[in-house]
Amino acid sequence: MRFTVPDIPRSLISSGQILPSVTVQEAVERVANFLAPGNVTVLTGAGVSVDSGIRAYRGKDGRYMNPNYKPIFYHELMDETEKGSLYRKRYWLRSYLGYPAVRNAFPNTTHYGLSALQYARIVPRLITQNVDGLHHKALSMSSIGPVHMQESILELHGTLHRVRCKHGHVVDRNTFQDRLSEANPKWLSFAREIERIGQEPRTNPDGDVAIEHLGISYSDFVIPECPTCLSENRLNDVHKPDLVFFGESLRAEVKDRSFHDIEKADRVLLMGTTLATYSAFRLLKSAVDNKKPVLMVNVGPSRADGIAGVEKLDIQSGAIMPDVVRNILGTRANQDTVINTMLNSGVVKPPPTDDDDRTPRAAG
Known part of the structure; x- marks a missing residue:
């Protein structure tokens, strides 16, 4: 049996799809309006941890x-x-x-922005493909118990x-x-x-x-x-x-809960992910099949490109998330001590811009 590393189809990368440009303010308003009704399930990928200094697998061109x-x-x-x-x-x-x-590594402004929305019950369920534990670190600022933490965050690929x-x-x-x-x-x-x-x-x-x-x-x-x-x-x-290693299957209970978390949502937000792994892509398919509104915030190509029912904003999450939360929560963002602290926390320390190693120093 041959095993391969998940990837974005070459046709999507080479298509050169150009999305309409969006300003930071336009993106803030669009994401805030999408999230404001609540009961949103968020799916995150490696892109949300870049501002914490952890490299993503792919660059802006999807490669x-x-x-x-x-x-x-x-x-x-x-x-x-x-x-x-x-x-x-x-x-x-x-x-x-x-x-x-x-x-x-420390959580960044995206982690804390999402945690503020979890704390405010706008985002009752978050599924992450990341194994770095940074969503947990950010949400722990709210002093929630371990049971609520487990109910709020599903680590799709483990830790x-x-x-x-x-x-x-x-x-x-x-x-x-x-x-x-x-x-x-x-x-x-x-x-x-x-x-x-x-x-x-x-x-x-x-x-x-x-x-x-x-x-x-x-x-x-x-x-x-x-x-x-x-x-x-x-x-x-x-x-x-x-x-979960490449070539290993998700545990049945994790797979079942991931579908459940999508089905329970009124809408689904995808953030910082190309959906290259099928375990994540099939959750998008489930959302679309069940007529859930889907919004994607990600830079560069993804497996969601061209799928009817998916709106995409080509922008980094860290540029918008604190203002998205303030837009949704209004005065509560300042009056609630936990939320205010979260919105004034978070590192912004991405890897160096020359870290895109297209002429690798070593296989690995």
């Missing part, structure tokens, strides 16, 4: 910013042969070095912040990072040194980094045994982040 992007597939990561062991060493070394940048062994034992990612550090003192020193000199490898949205261009081998990286499995008298060093 991969690293054309040689070669992720590890699920069947490769879980392969228990020697070949699979090498795949896991490659993945976990890259992820070990790349995870701190994701862990330490980087947990690790699961092949027998189902789950551990917090920081704990797993500590285990990796303990098992790999050489790599701990390397990670500290590149952080000290400010030369951290570039991080992908899924938290891994390309290191081959540094002339580094990952063959000596040690993946620790699962301690719970050891307590059950078995050896097991097969671990994966609690997220």
